[in-house]
Amino acid sequence: MKVLLLGSGGREHALAWKLSQSPRLTRLWCAPGNPGTAKLATNVPVKADAPDEVVALARRESVDLVVVGPEAPLVAGVADALAKAGIPCFGPVAGAALIEGSKAFAKEIMAEAGVPTAAFRTFTDAVEAEAYAVAQGRIVVKADGLAAGKGVIVAHDVDSARQAVRAVAALGTSGQRMVLEELLEGEEVSAMALCDGERYVMLPLSQDHKRVGDGDTGPNTGGMGAYSPAPFLDAEQLAEVGESVIAPTLAVLRRRGLPFKGVLYAGLMLTRNGPKVLEFNARFGDPETQVLMMQLGEDLLPLVDACARGQLQARPLVAAPGASVGVVMAAEGYPEAPRKGQRIDGLDAVPEDATVFVAGAEMRDGALVTSGGRVLTVCARGDDLARARERAYAAVAAVRFEGMHFRHDIGVKGLKAAP
Ligand SMILES: Nc1ncnc2c1ncn2[C@@H]1O[C@H](COP(=O)(O)OP(=O)(O)O)[C@@H](O)[C@H]1O
Ligand SMILES: [Mg+2]
Known part of the structure; x- marks a missing residue:
């Protein structure tokens, strides 16, 4: 199989590393890639989030499958353009990727799907939002749109709640609409599923470390490290997350004509009342993917290919020991x-x-x-x-x-x- 991988981060190097081990791989391209992927794939200087350029490259090299790493190409409609061109793509269409791109959309889907999540209200008026936040005291304020990790403020008292709403409103466009939600407490973990639009398989549970400093101190980052399996859920409990979170979400998206093919990533808070979804991402986590690829005890290529073609077999994955x-x-x-x-x-x-x-x-x-x-x-x-x-x-x-x-x-x- 000829595969084109999109992206240029550590996540993509890890995906290239894993895909390269597949006996079914004949050739791998990476656009744009990095010095790590260069050792495993042919790097091509094509922008991953330019749908026309990606389709042209995929056609030129007659690739059998495109695997999308980051969210930007998904939001830009790369999967839509590839679908139109008849090229299988592991990565959801833009309408489905909105589950990551819009917190309000994600909450709407969760409510319809009955997915356990923090109680919430969506506001378009900052004054109303502030009044609600002040009344609640302890609250989490989230800008609706993508905000590069800067759109979420966790407020533990009335003063910080007020300031949080003002700060998120000041973000501008992405802060116009905001979600205010219940402050949850517990262990935070990442549950990812490979999905074919209808069926899914759960990857092992992992845990990211978002703060820059030891002991979860300092500002938030893109992620300072990860490990897997995270021992907070056993196999049965992870399967329950699949049934209560992944399955109903896929079903609602499908009903809306947005079959989700790719990685559905549930950021979970393991509360005293069970796992609750903090957010969805529409792609592999970084740096979780780096450890997940090391823990996956079977070939990744047939799995992502089956997802892209809508032919995934639902079953437990083989995990590497340890x-x-x-x-x-x-x-x-x-x-x-x-x-x-x-x-x-x-x-x-x-x-x-x-x-x-x-x-x-x-x-x-x-x-x-x-x-x-x-x-x-x-x-x-x-x-x-x-x-x-x-x-x-x-x-x-x-x-x-x-x-x-x-x-x-x-x-x-x-x-x-x-x-
Ligand atoms: N309801 C909540 N209760 C407590 N903490 C939360 C809640 N929602 C989000 N957080 C914290 O804020 C972080 C960022 O929120 P998230 O929804 O993942 O947004 P993003 O990753 O887009 O910045 C989470 O990783 C979590 O630590
Ligand atoms: Mg997050």
Whole structure:
């Protein structure tokens, strides 16, 4: 099979790594890709979120399947354009991807599907929203549209609730409409399903670490590390999430003529009253995908191909034994203002039992230099979470670039919870 993968992050390097192991793969392209995917695929300088260019590339190379990594191409309608061209695509059409792009739409779908989620109200008027927020006190304020992770404020008292509504309203277009919802408490985990529009298979549960600093301190980031499996749900409970969250959501979208083909990612809060959905994403998580690809004990290609063609067999996936940990190595100044152009050393000294996925880095004069905030995800698998952590951090210790920082506690919550 000839496959075109869209995107340029650590997630895409991990997808390319996994797809490359498939005996069914004959050729892999990545658009635009990064220095990591360049070793596994042919990188093509085509913008992933330009539907016409993607269709033209897919036609030119007569690819059998397009796999979409990030959300931008989905929102831009790449899957719609590919469908029109008759090219199978793993990734939902724009109308279905709105489940990530609009918090209000996601809530509407959840309400119709009866998915457990925080109680909420949607507002278009900031004054009304403020009055409601002040009356509630403890509240979460969410801008409706994509806001690059800056559109959600968790407010624990009346003063911060008032300020949260004002701050989200001030975001402009994406802040015009906002969702105010019940503040939930519990362990936050990522539950992802591969979906074919109707059927789904659950990937192992994983956990991201969104704050920049150890012990969940400092500002939010795109994710500083992940591990899987997260030991907070057993196999039966994960299957229940599939039945109570994924299945009804797919059914509602399908009824609306928006069959969801791709990864439906449920961000869950494991509350005392059971798992509740915080948000949906319409794609693989980053950095969760890096560890999920290490934990997937079977070929990814037939699965994503079956999803794209609407022919998935619902069944439990084969998981690799043990656990995987991925530590993000970030650039100085990340997340506020990452410093670029630092030379990355030590990659050849990384032990063989670890895998380094490249994200914000580029080749310059034959050397790998930093080019973004999240530079690398350093991953390792082990017979258990503790061993996976040791291996991942041993590999992290081999890598150096000026100003680098990373969290030292990736997976620690899982260690504490393990039976
Ligand atoms: N109802 C809620 N209760 C408590 N915390 C929440 C709630 N909704 C979101 N959060 C917190 O805010 C973060 C961002 O919210 P999310 O809905 O995932 O938006 P986005 O990822 O688009 O910024 C979540 O990861 C979670 O930590
Ligand atoms: Mg989120």
